[in-house]
Amino acid sequence: MARLALRIKFLWYQFLMSNSLDIARNVLALEIKGLEALKASLGADFAAAVDLIHQAKGRVVVTGMGKSGHIARKMAATFSSTGTPALYVHPAEASHGDLGMISRDDVVVALSKSGETAELGDLLAYTARFSIPLVAITSVHGSALSKSAQIDLILPDIEEACGETFAPTTSTTMMMALGDALAVALLRARGFSASDFQGFHPGGKLGAALRKARDLMHSADALPLAALDTPMTQIVAVISDGGFGCAGIVDEKGALKGIITDGDIRRHFTADAQSKTAAEVMTKNPRTAQPETLAGDILAYMSRNKITAIFVIEDERPVGLVHVHDCLTIGVV
The missing domain is CATH 3.10.580.10 (CBS-domain)
Structure with missing residues (x-):
């Protein structure tokens, strides 16, 4: 009896392991599909966004809510460490005074999959009122965010890897990659070197x-x-x-x-x-x-x-x- 129970437990473990691996591979396949579609979609709008940020006298203000906000924070950090001064502004906090962090010389990059994130409303109105350039990263052309932007970078319509909840997975992967693409393109445009990079990374193995x-x-x-x-x-x-x-x-x-x-x-x-x-x-x-x-x-x-x-x-x-x-x-x- 004990041997049978052990056998059942072993078979159940094998099933779970096989099932988990299949799920993981499917997630990665969908996200790779998203990245391939994103790569194919890049065109004049992307080049215009790079030029707009490159020509700006001020900083890049990156914003987003929820999962998009986490990506926005990482994007701002990558910009800053590769020669493009940037900061993250939380859209909800912007409505309570942090709009003062954004100057007319800045460029705002706003992230929202739907383009209808309510918390972005005051920030979008602020950029329009003071003619602050806005770059949108969204999946929906014609959304409120898209309409407010001078340049909108539209993410391809690829299904999320989490089909049960539609939690941001494929879309946030594309956002992250698009941010990296912008940062590297700007790095090259600025002639940013390894020596310059070291100045921003004095610590750790990379700095060494x-x-x-x-x-x-x-x-x-x-x-x-x-x-x-x-x-x-x-x-x-x-x-x-x-x-x-x-x-x-x-x-x-x-x-x-x-x-x-x-x-x-x-x-x-x-x-x-x-x-x-x-x-x-x-x-x-x-x-x-x-x-x-x-x-x-x-x-x-x-x-x-x-x-x-x-x-x-x-x-x-x-x-x-x-x-x-x-x-x-x-x-x-």
């Missing part, structure tokens, strides 16, 4: 990877350097004293000509090794970094080439050194 060589390199006075004619017996001491596992070899003008590592010492450890000079043993024209090179790029190069240190040069002269531990310490991955 976007830090530059000059931010983490050991300074010039700590560099293990030696001249081209330095005997190998002295090179060993330079490497040991430096603590980086390598020595940079420079000419009489201070330009970096080569590098000698612990591995080079071992490979050249022969009976006549002591009679050799740095110029005879060094690896010529080593790969180097610039002060503006991103930490993430430096670590990636080290990993690919199985090296632990790289010199940072300026005008051919070494001005710093980045060790793999320096990257790992600040969280670069």
